[in-house]
Amino acid sequence: MVLLKLFLSFIQIGLFSIGGGYAALPLIQNQVVELHGWLTLSEFADVISIAEMTPGPIAVNSATFVGIQIAGIPGAIVATIGCILPSCVIVLLLAYLYQKYKTMTVMQGALAGIRPAVVSMIASAGLTILLLALFGSSAASLQNVDLKNAGIVLAGLAMSFWLDPNPILIIGGAGVVGLFFYVQGTLSGPARAIVDAAAGALVLLSVVLLAIADRRRRRAS
Amino acid sequence: MDKLDKHGNKLVKLFTSTMLISTFTFGGGYVIVPLMKKKFVDELRWLQEDETLDYIAIAQSSPGAVAVNASILLGYRIAGVPGALVAILGTILPPMVILSVISYFYLSFQANPVVNAVLGAMRAGVAAVIINVVVRMGWGIVRQRKIVPVVVMLAVFAAVYFFKVSIILIILLCAALGVATALIESAREKKDGPSSDDDMRKI
Incomplete structure (x- = not known):
């Protein structure tokens, strides 16, 4: 039964974390720490730092980690599948629509309008990583570099x-x-x-x- | 039979590529952009550069992890639904394996100075890679010599980095702006005389 609970809980995390990365954290915390008590708050903090240190999406990382702590490898698999299932369905639908309609004038206009914004979003993420690499958690100044x-x-x-x-x-x-x-x-x-x-x-x-x-x-x- | 083989080869290539990319996406979903661009635009030529940006926009505004969403879009584009499934598998397998191993001895891993030294330096490498892709893509937009995209780029950077404006809101606004621009342009073209629809598509 714990497998089913894991699955349902991570489906909600996958469904409601829009924007990726850190947007998912409060949701994961709510499900895993507060609702089900699968991890303590300090264990959850460890998950975050491990997820930051290792490759891969933070939601998949925490699904694997929590799943293993709760129910071993099957738990990890079930939690991860739950976590990506909503995106699979929704994004596949969007992929289909994108391929079908991307030559329409309206769609072309929308995509052309979004592209410069995406470059800036990547730039913003890049600047955050750059500052973290150069200054760690201390203030940005020449002495701290x-x-x-x-x-x-x-x-x-x-x-x-x-x-x-x-x-x-x-x-x-x-x-x-x-x-x-x-x-x-x-x-x-x-x-x-x-x-x-x-x-x-x-x-x-x-x-x-x-x-x-x-x-x-x-x-x- | 030959065609089937070719298709199979494509899926295998897709799987190994997404797996390799996923192993190196440290530090959030955006790191996938330079990796995806290099592999699928420059090397395999399966995608065009604009498409990677479109995928990131769609991935970013859909629920779930950006890297997983981007790989679904990519896989679907290259080989339909089987492609999407293969790409998902390739993307989630490395973090699953790595996290499974780590979760058994995570305290010693986290406190290990060697691990910290290597990962801290890799973060610096990631920063360089992202700066490179931003400069190249940003230059691609500046080179079009249009004012609106450049203004949008600067405004969005300020909105995201300094004011933490919701990314979904920004994407919706920019899409509306883009649709309005495209409709005005096509209306103007109709007024000025007939012009082929293909011209619109190139813009």
């Missing part, structure tokens, strides 16, 4: 505008650099000097390789 992350952002920008690789490479590469900074931070003395020198050489080498790749590409085109 995280220089390592600032370097990663600049290097990522240079790479993406210069070579336009798959964004996954940039995100994954940033993770590798983060791991390097962590390892470097734990070292001291000669070991650190060696690691620093090796990293410097690696950066130089990759700049040279990038330049060569860029030249080749230009010659090819």
Whole structure:
């Protein structure tokens, strides 16, 4: 019976969370913490931070997490299906309408009107992530700036505008650099000097390789 | 038979692509935009750039997670209802697997400094990727040399970022504005003389 309850509860979450991401949080909290008592408030806070740290939509993440805590893997599956079922039905219908009517003047006008707004919404989300990466939870000021992350952002920008690789490479590469900074931070003395020198050489080498790749590409085109 | 094979290949490609994209959408639904654009517009050429923006708008104003909704639209466009189902599966599988593993030892995961270092740096990478796609798409709109879209872009940014105006409200208003513009333009064209409907579609 708990499976059915999970299912019904996450259907409501899926149905009423419009706008994605954080819009779903109060709903999840209401269902999971207040109505059913499946998680305590502090466990719920943990779910949020884990959902932020891992890929994927926050609603799917919390459905999986809550489902497992309540009823193991079957619970996770049932909760996740419940959570995406409403979108499946509604968005499939919208997809059908979009494909059918997208050449109509009215539909064309509506979509053309929305497009610049969507770019701005993405920009707004991007700025939030950028500030979080540069300043963490502290106030935005020059003293607080995280220089390592600032370097990663600049290097990522240079790479993406210069070579336009798959964004996954940039995100994954940033993770590798983060791991390097962590390892470097734990070292001291000669070991650190060696690691620093090796990293410097690696950066130089990759700049040279990038330049060569860029030249080749230009010659090819 | 050959056609069936081709269709099957498309579904497999759709599944692996959405799965890969979903594994790297850290930090909310919008991160899916640069990933989707690279894979489906630039590499596979299954979509046009404008379509990705339309999908995000529809995904954003429908109930449910933006990334899941966007993958439904994408999958349906590429291979109908089976495509939508395959895309959903590809999108939800990685977070489900990752969260299942993590939920068994989540306290140690959350306190782990290595994990925090890697994820913090990845966030910086995500920021770079999003700035890139915003600049490219924003430039695409500025390049049209029309005033209204540029004004809309600036106003919406202020409304969303500073004033936290409801996104659904903004989408409805912009759609109404767009419909009004299109109707006025087509009325003006009729007055000025006959013009083919195809011209309207290009705008």
